[in-house]
Amino acid sequence: MRKIRIGIDVGGTFTHAVAIETEKFTLIAQVKTLTTYRAKEGLAHGIVTALYKLLQKGRIDPNEVVLVAHSSTQATNALLEGDVAKVGIIGMGGGWEAARARHEIDLGRIELAPEKFLQTGFRFIETGKGPIETPVRQAIGELRSEGAQAIVAAEAFSVDNPEHEKLVIRLAQEQGLPATATHQISELYGLRVRTRTAAINASILPVAVAAAEMTERSVRQSGITAPLMIMRSDGGIMDIKSMRERPILTLLSGPAAGVASALVYTKISEGIFLDVGGTSTDISAIHHGKPMMHSARIGGHKVYLRTLDVRTVAVGGGSLPRLRDREIVEVGPRSAHIAGLSYEAFTPLAEVTGIEPKTGALVAGDPPDYFYLQNEKRKIAVTTTGAANMAGLVPDHDYARGGKETVRLAFDALGKLLGKSSKEAAHEFLQKACGKVVTTIQDLIEHYKLEPPLLKLIGGGGGAMTIVPFASGLTKISYEIGENSPVLAAIGVALAMVHETIERHLIDPTDEQLLQLRQEAEAAVVRIGAAPDSVEVTIEVDPHTNIVRAIAAGATEIRQREKLGRALPVSRRQFIAQQTLGANDGQPVDILAETEFFAAYALHKEQRHLFGLLRSHSRPVVVLDHEGMVRLSLPSAELLVTTVGEAEQKLPHFVEANTYYGDGGEEIPSIRLAAGPKLIDLSKLANVKQVIALANIELAKYSANTKIMVIAEIRR
Numbered sequence: 001m002r003k004i005r006i007g008i009d010v011g012g013t014f015t016h017a018v019a020i021e022t023e024k025f026t027l028i029a030q031v032k033t034l035t036t037y038r039a040k041e042g043l044a045h046g047i048v049t050a051l052y053k054l055l056q057k058g059r060i061d062p063n064e065v066v067l068v069a070h071s072s073t074q075a076t077n078a079l080l081e082g083d084v085a086k087v088g089i090i091g092m093g094g095g096w097e098a099a100r101a102r103h104e105i106d107l108g109r110i111e112l113a114p115e116k117f118l119q120t121g122f123r124f125i126e127t128g129k130g131p132i133e134t135p136v137r138q139a140i141g142e143l144r145s146e147g148a149q150a151i152v153a154a155e156a157f158s159v160d161n162p163e164h165e166k167l168v169i170r171l172a173q174e175q176g177l178p179a180t181a182t183h184q185i186s187e188l189y190g191l192r193v194r195t196r197t198a199a200i201n202a203s204i205l206p207v208a209v210a211a212a213e214m215t216e217r218s219v220r221q222s223g224i225t226a227p228l229m230i231m232r233s234d235g236g237i238m239d240i241k242s243m244r245e246r247p248i249l250t251l252l253s254g255p256a257a258g259v260a261s262a263l264v265y266t267k268i269s270e271g272i273f274l275d276v277g278g279t280s281t282d283i284s285a286i287h288h289g290k291p292m293m294h295s296a297r298i299g300g301h302k303v304y305l306r307t308l309d310v311r312t313v314a315v316g317g318g319s320l321p322r323l324r325d326r327e328i329v330e331v332g333p334r335s336a337h338i339a340g341l342s343y344e345a346f347t348p349l350a351e352v353t354g355i356e357p358k359t360g361a362l363v364a365g366d367p368p369d370y371f372y373l374q375n376e377k378r379k380i381a382v383t384t385t386g387a388a389n390m391a392g393l394v395p396d397h398d399y400a401r402g403g404k405e406t407v408r409l410a411f412d413a414l415g416k417l418l419g420k421s422s423k424e425a426a427h428e429f430l431q432k433a434c435g436k437v438v439t440t441i442q443d444l445i446e447h448y449k450l451e452p453p454l455l456k457l458i459g460g461g462g463g464a465m466t467i468v469p470f471a472s473g474l475t476k477i478s479y480e481i482g483e484n485s486p487v488l489a490a491i492g493v494a495l496a497m498v499h500e501t502i503e504r505h506l507i508d509p510t511d512e513q514l515l516q517l518r519q520e521a522e523a524a525v526v527r528i529g530a531a532p533d534s535v536e537v538t539i540e541v542d543p544h545t546n547i548v549r550a551i552a553a554g555a556t557e558i559r560q561r562e563k564l565g566r567a568l569p570v571s572r573r574q575f576i577a578q579q580t581l582g583a584n585d586g587q588p589v590d591i592l593a594e595t596e597f598f599a600a601y602a603l604h605k606e607q608r609h610l611f612g613l614l615r616s617h618s619r620p621v622v623v624l625d626h627e628g629m630v631r632l633s634l635p636s637a638e639l640l641v642t643t644v645g646e647a648e649q650k651l652p653h654f655v656e657a658n659t660y661y662g663d664g665g666e667e668i669p670s671i672r673l674a675a676g677p678k679l680i681d682l683s684k685l686a687n688v689k690q691v692i693a694l695a696n697i698e699l700a701k702y703s704a705n706t707k708i709m710v711i712a713e714i715r716r
Helices: 043-057 074-081 095-105 133-145 163-174 191-203 205-221 240-245 253-264 384-390 404-418 422-447 464-475 485-495 511-527 570-581 644-657 688-699
Strands: 004-010 014-021 026-034 065-070 087-093 110-113 116-118 120-126 150-155 179-181 228-231 237-239 271-276 281-287 293-298 301-308 311-313 319-323 328-335 356-360 370-374 379-381 457-460 479-481 498-505 536-542 547-554 590-594 598-602 605-609 614-618 621-625 630-634 637-643 660-662 665-667 670-675 678-681 707-713
Touching (some): 004 253, 014 485, 026 485, 043 205, 065 485, 074 110, 074 116, 074 253, 087 163, 095 120, 095 191, 116 191, 120 133, 133 163, 150 163, 163 179, 191 205, 191 301, 205 228, 228 240, 228 253, 237 240, 253 301, 253 457, 271 464, 319 404, 319 422, 328 422, 384 422, 384 464, 457 464, 464 479, 498 511, 511 536, 536 688, 598 707, 630 707, 644 688, 644 707, 670 688
Parallel strands (some): 004 065, 087 120, 150 179, 271 457, 457 479
Antiparallel strands (some): 004 014, 014 026, 271 281, 319 370, 498 547, 536 547, 598 621, 670 707
């Protein structure tokens, strides 16, 4: 019997579903249906419709399905539209802390988006004066009578002792109200931010729980008994139980799905991922095989939520140009889909006869200078898709490939207004459209200190060819379009790993505290669906903020990662290393070190300056796994090959030898261990002692004679 993973991506216009056969990880079926924002059942209707169509098209027996996972725009839409429940906040505190806690917990109304607010009610209960069950019941009743549909329990230092918050949650749920406690949302101190995050989470609980239950019920009615998972904003998935408790974690789950596919399916290690839709392009950075993350803000307010750093640019495959004084002054944000116009590239030739160029507002409130075409039958959009076709950038059989004649007629008309040829008009169009994309790419490169020579632009989404090739030309960064790019995000959902993150404030954490945090994160990710033997945990220590973060990721199947590819011949891996390092034709690369599963390559580069009078040398390094995936690209690195049995003795000396001493004090190198099939990340630790302690834990599962590679990224 086949084992099939189903991924469903809820997009702005369409909901895409894919079925992946897990033995060979092949795509066996794909479907799309309209995203159902306004259906009585909400987004769940479109998800279930796509699921049933997929089962039918792929001739899939429900017993063959081992996982169903979907992204969701439910939480994002609710916050943007202000479609949230009123929240009753029950604050608690005692003694000298009571007055301060009362002030920090009473949030008033919270801005979610321009002119969209979350209304809160508030009651405060002093603790330390006897049992609080009776006043809590009374407070819940009063808040409910004032219109609260969900409850938040908030108490100072509840991350250390959550008993009072747990009591409030239990009593609220007994009265039929969904509830959130601040300690469930974050284990960081900062009562006001923790309470704000919990309040926003509680405000979307009613709609999220209803949607989750409707989706789960429909999935079960189809005969599927496999786990149902939801995409998180950090690029991982979580189970339906976690969704019911923390729907806030699904914010940006749509863009996260695309990034997940870039990591697992296209196997990008260093690059910029561009997910191109009809109206906008989501852009994110991937460094050392991991997506870049940041702390989220909602309505301009800080919340305790880590999300992928996805930057949305209001230009996509359907964007229209704005004209002024025989010049394209802007492209977008209006798109053909939103304006209700057909694309010139996809309009039958018979329907573009008698077209006349027009400018005007397409939707109420638009500026009056959008350019489009019109005849007696319809209005036709002139789009980025048409421009890319006109410029010869869209190959045959691509999703964005359009009719040559209709595109030529459209750009003849645009060119006439601009005083240019049709190809020149298309070039100007793309220059303006992709300019905004390039600015964002450059911002990401600068912000995360990425190395352009090591980067690649990866395109996903149905409109990938309309933006990515031209952006590649402007940035001089090579590009690649992901296989099955129109459904790449849905594939990402199907193949995503189970994630969980635990954060704590710890000043100069001890080895025992780090190990305990690691164990808690590992246990947490197993609870929500990860196979125990597949779990990997990364510890990040930030000595500036005293925040310690344990990030756990695991597969739903023990061998999921190993089945994603086959070992490549040595010659093929060497060729990939040459390409990644930018070697000239025939220029050899050196093999620095090799284990059973990994190999490290280097290229010696010489650059001449001042007309050749000065020379500089560099030695970038790449690490490939046995499948040929580039796992690390480093501008400079040192390597140590040893065994597990010798690591405890050799590792401290190796780290010390590559430590930099500058004006800011000691700075250890970023350390990673290639052990067995795993690349263990110790790069975010603060000192040698922490590196040794966690390395010992990670290596304990291997025999003493197992060969390992230690990679030190040199920071100076």
